[in-house]
Amino acid sequence: MTSPDTPRAQPVELTLLPIGARPGDTEEPAGGCGAGCGCAAEDAGPAHDPLECGLDPDLADLLAAGGLDPVLVEDIAHLAVEEDLDNGVDVTTVATIPEDAVATADFVARQAGTVAGLHVAEAVLSIVCTDEFEVERHVADGDRVEAGRVLLSVTARTRDLLTGERSALNLLCRLSGIATATRAWADALAGTKARVRDTRKTTPGLRALEKYAVRCGGGVNHRMSLSDVALIKDNHVIAAGGVAEAFARVRHEFPGVPVEVEVDRLDQIEPVLAEGAELILLDNFTPDGTKEAVALVAGRATLESSGRLTLDNARAYAEAGVDYLAAGALTHSSPILDIGLDLRPERRD
Structure with missing residues (x-):
């Protein structure tokens, strides 16, 4: 569990790549690909498919530092979210949550183990979110954690958090399970x-x-x-x-x-x-x-x-x-x- 003496993680704002958005659309959605993406250039030309755009540059750098290809992670995130939405919307969340509601959610370990995939989970949320969101990173991939430990906190539109929840958790739980088993060996x-x-x-x-x-x-x-x-x-x-x-x-x-x-x-x-x-x-x-x-x-x-x-x-x-x-x-x-x-x-x- 996090104690009062635990240093508070510093919040980080992430720019976004909303699912289905095209930077060249007449009415551009909130968020975007970040300053490092070629689609932000003035001479970018025709609208880019969102799958061709990059993640937030800082997040992409963190993924690359771990030996992961940010483009591959982005593709996997898109696939996971698009599979879950199946060309529709999250009907339960849209029906029950006001469009302008904002919330903070914590990714919490339910059991002890070794964590892997936190930045992958962030990438999934960046695909879902329709506005910039803020993260607080409490632990790092490879850390051993006890049950009850808060791993990552995210502040964003409540609808977006709930829509991306399962896709992000599917990958985070899977990768952390592999890391935990490997640590035992x-x-x-x-x-x-x-x-x-x-x-x-x-x-x-x-x-x-x-x-x-x-x-x-x-x-x-x-x-x-x-x-x-x-x-x-x-x-x-x-x-x-x-x-x-x-x-x-x-x-x-x-x-x-x-x-x-x-x-x-x-x-x-x-x-x-x-x-x-x-x-x-x-x-x-x-x-x-x-x-x-x-x-x-x-x-x-x-x-x-x-x-x-x-x-x-x-x-x-x-x-x-x-x-x-x-x-x-x-x-x-x-x-x-x-x-x-x-x-x-x-x-x-």
């Missing part, structure tokens, strides 16, 4: 050289955000796509006629691309090392088998464990001497972190 490996890292088992369209959440939780990202690192797995081996053959073909075709080779037996390791493999994935090895593999490799390659891994046995694999533990469950099975949006009651004089 990172804690389990503390004191060893091993790091937990993710896989490509991500939600379609949300890979960059989910891998960002892994970083917030203290984990390490593996490859972001099929094109940045080669990973030779069992089906590649079958198709190529062997582990060493598959490695040689990848190295010949893409000499500058890092190559990781999956092995599931000790006798596959030496041939791969002879070909020059620098990273080997030990698939479905036991902790004892992993120790044998570590001894056999003797520092000649980086080693990663995969398969059979759980939070309970993670420490045993780390202490066997590998460099990484691959945990697909971080992104495909992590439960959400329960976070809610609480509207502050109106003050009555």
